[in-house]
Amino acid sequence: MTTEDHWATVAQLSDLAEGEVLGVELGDKQIALYNVGGTIHATDNICTHAFALLSDGWLDGDVIECPLHAGRFNVCTGKALGPPVEQDIPVFAVRVVGNDIQVKAG
Numbered sequence: 662m663t664t665e666d667h668w669a670t671v672a673q674l675s676d677l678a679e680g681e682v683l684g685v686e687l688g689d690k691q692i693a694l695y696n697v698g699g700t701i702h703a704t705d706n707i708c709t710h711a712f713a714l715l716s717d718g719w720l721d722g723d724v725i726e727c728p729l730h731a732g733r734f735n736v737c738t739g740k741a742l743g744p745p746v747e748q749d750i751p752v753f754a755v756r757v758v759g760n761d762i763q764v765k766a767g
């Protein structure tokens with residue numbers, strides 16, 4: 662992991678095919694990366710309902726379904742899409758530089 666101007670490289674674009682989700686760590690944060698139609702999005706990886714990693718769930722378009730109780734979030738906005746999840750998931754600024762997927766640190 663390298664940092665430059667608060668952007669941290671957390672994965673390689675070649676490791677995240679379209680329609681896939683990937684869990685990465687940045688410091689003490691767990692982050693889920695999503696490839697939605699070639700655009701990368703990043704959210705907190707830990708579901709806001711209980712403890713489950715969204716990167717173990719299922720990505721359908723721009724919606725991630727939690728593997729534990731099937732809560733769903735929009736991965737672009739972080740919006741919780743209905744019970745059992747009530748609290749939105751934090752989203753992170755993300756950019757692609759060459760083959761590097763970078764998340765805004767801090």
Ligand code: FES
Nearest residue numbers: 708710727730732
């Ligand atoms: S832990 Fe994600 S929906 Fe319950």
